[in-house]
Amino acid sequence: MAGVSLKCGDCGALLKSVQEAQEHAELTSHSNFSESTEAVLNLVCSACGKPCRSKTETDLHTKRTGHTEFVDKTEEATKPISLEAPKAAMDVDEPTSSSGQPEVCCEEMVAPEVDAKLLEELEGMGFPKARATRALHFSGNNSLEAAVNWVVEHEKDLDVDELPLVPANTKIEAPKAALTPEEVKQKAAELRERARKKKEEEERRMEREREKERIRVGKELLEAKRIEEDNERKRIMALRKAEKEEERRAREKIRQKLEEDKAERRRKLGLPPEDPATAKPVAPPVPVEEKKSSLPIRPATKAEQMRECLRSLKQAHKDDDAKVKRAFQTLLTYIGNVAKTPSEEKFRKIRLSNQTFQDRVGSLQGGVQFLELCGFEKIEAGEFLFLPRGKVDVSVLNSAGSELNSAINNPFFGVL
Template sequence: MAGVSLQCGDCGALLKSVEEAQEHAELTSHSNFAESTEPVLNLVCTTCSKPCRSKTESDLHTKRTGHTEFVDKTSETAKPISLEVPKGGSESQEGGTSDQNEELVVPEVDKKLLEELESMGFSTARATRALHFSGNASLEAAVTWIENHENTPDIDEMPLVPAVSKAQASKPSLTPEETNAILKELREKARKKKEEEEKRMEREREKERIRVGKELLEAKRIEEDNERKRLLALRKAEKDEERRAREKIRQKLEEDKAERRRKLGLPAEDPSTVKPSTVVEEKKSFLPIRPATKTEQMRECLRSLKQNHKEDDARVKKAFQTLLTYVGNVARNPNEEKFRKIRLSNAAFQERVGALKGGIEFLEICGFEKIDGGEVLFLPRDKVDIAVLNSAGSELDSAIKNPFFGVL
């Protein structure tokens, strides 16, 4: 039996002629074709007379339009296939016109499909090229071709074909129902794609919000920990100061008690009765004496200042507050020279600090040095010790707030 079609050995598609095989090869790069006795289907829709060349195409038509009735006219259109390759033009025996000189023209495409593609926003050149290379099959085939070739450099150039190829039979266009169905599907795809992108962006924004929230919580936790440690250190210093004050009061009471017994002619307490505190002191006497720290020197200096001026508590408190201001300014702005320099002849400084015994000594413990013949107190930048300044601030704060500070 003579062949009635050409079958692509790569994808199995059935083609009616050599021209269709050439177009198929150009579109798909398939090159393995063989003659087949299986005819190309011709299923004609009884409702709109659209021909379908395969069961898949008829199913797609039914899905788009709802038309279910088809008439099989394959036997009427099946014809023996000619394997002769069509020539692009006639050549004369005496050096006639060659293929290179053939006139190139814009191929004819389905006008209705072209208008529909242009209404969808595609340029005329791109729409014409898509319809030509998709064989004017359908609007969906043209859109699919554009999606697959949108990165092709010449996609927006008008295609040209030899003049002999211009007169091709126009394939039937889509019905209005099919066109609306395709447009609806394309819009639905675009909507879904936009929704997916919005969801992705929302997930990214939520992740960023969570990350920033965690960072803020961590920073707040660290700040609270530092504040808690500072308060614990202040409370410990206050308790130590209170303990020392109570111990001195107890010792003073013991001395007063012994003095009263002596005045009353009573015998002294039995020396064999050793109190725990005495034992501890005796034990401590055998321990090596360690030098006083800067903190202890500051505390002793402030205690002496309060003892020397205990008759004027308001002036002493004002001196402590002034010293706390000097120390705090340097600790917060160590690079500012104006906070590290104090002129001793300044009337305000003399009234608040300089005239009180122990005020200048406290600043010298903090690192200040006398320069310009003893007229100026100056703290060099390279000698600024933030730890020492913080300790000084703690001691001054305790001296201001602790009612037992410097009682004895």
């Protein structure tokens, strides 16, 4: 496999080109280099895009900016290394040799000299030496604030952490007077205050983002709850519709059964089938004189009155068969208890305001009337239903029990 980097045998540093190896050798006096298949790291910060070439650089970047996410783009930037030394540029105005060819002068390149005190202060603030040197060199090497501003403006430069090189014979201007300790403290305080404000602004921005996210999640939860409630309402409506349809089919089935029974009875009696197109004749109204001269009408027996009372109760609540059946069973329990033990007063006295009694019997049309037909009387300003011991008629109670059993067990009771 072709080499993708040059490795310093003295310190283990990986270099991307021969030029970098030459610069490294000039700065460190290392001379043991070899071709390596180990690629130079290229870790790019996801937040600001700054490239880092080592774990140390990423740690320093995280400490200084707070950015922790890095993308490894080493493979994208990796390419076979060229071992050819870069050709020195030739100036057309340079002197030529006797053969007419321009004389090539390889000028020595060295790191620029910068103010040692300012460099030490920048390193104390967490900046790498190469970056601090570059910042002082390109900012004029005259103030700490100018160097920091240069770093802030050029922190995304690809070569921000590379040591700058200048010709060895370059004249270095004398640095301006160093800051006094008080000025250094003031500048440091200003820089810390600026960093604090920047951090607070970032925290406020993050808090706004989190609040937006909470609001968005809350809206999604409310919308999901609303959709769930709508679906539940639709499901309940569908169930009710299905129950009504089932009830309609049951009534239709009962009606057909009654029609079939009626036709069967006519057949057994030898009568012709009833013509559905023939309307039943309406009996003419009976004059008052004829009513007076007609036979006396037999009064309804107590059993018939009970039956009619139960039929009216079922007709009034025909949409709730369960409630009607529960009312019949409750009445049967009251009547059965009195018939079995007529001497027990607790079975012969019912509080009308009792919630259970009201739910099962009292609130239904005909429930109290049926008990009154059995002999119960309202006492104490209508607060109680009471059956006196002397008025207990077992035959009446038996008739009431028979009517209730018939109403409970006969599926066609109260239909017509």
